[in-house]
């Protein structure tokens with residue numbers, strides 16, 4: 174893991190101190206999310222990996238859509254679609270999505286947060302309301318799965334058992350491309 178990502182992770186635990194720009198990271202604020210990423214190339218890779226065939230929110234302006242517009246628009250559209258699949262519409266949902274360069278980084282994040290070794294390519298941390306994604310491994314199904322965890326987490330006052338969380342997330346994952 175690069176040092177700046179590690180520093181960023183530590184800053185995560187100090188409310189109000191998260192200033193990604195100070196660490197060479199960039200961010201996009203969308204309706205439902207804040208996406209933290211390392212640069213334009215990583216964002217373009219994210220856009221290429223997550224193919225979601227919904228009509229663009231920018232009709233008639235294809236030439237003016239930036240990678241940030243595309244990523245933000247697509248991410249919010251996936252979230253709304255997963256809400257429809259689950260029939261769960263939390264009143265207030267705001268999550269952070271951290272794009273990471275590899276699954277090793279995702280796994281290091283998990284280990285730092287939970288002191289446990291896993292082979293995940295992505296996960297959602299409910300306490301931090303943050304999704305961690307290995308961009309090279311991300312697909313529309315991966316994003317939908319983690320979105321489902323985030324939506325379920327926001328929808329219920331008391332979070333359901335882990336198994337229910339997982340079954341519902343798998344359901345969302347398998348229906349996102351319907």
Ligand SMILES: [Zn+2]
Nearest residue numbers: 318322339342
């Ligand atoms: Zn899961």
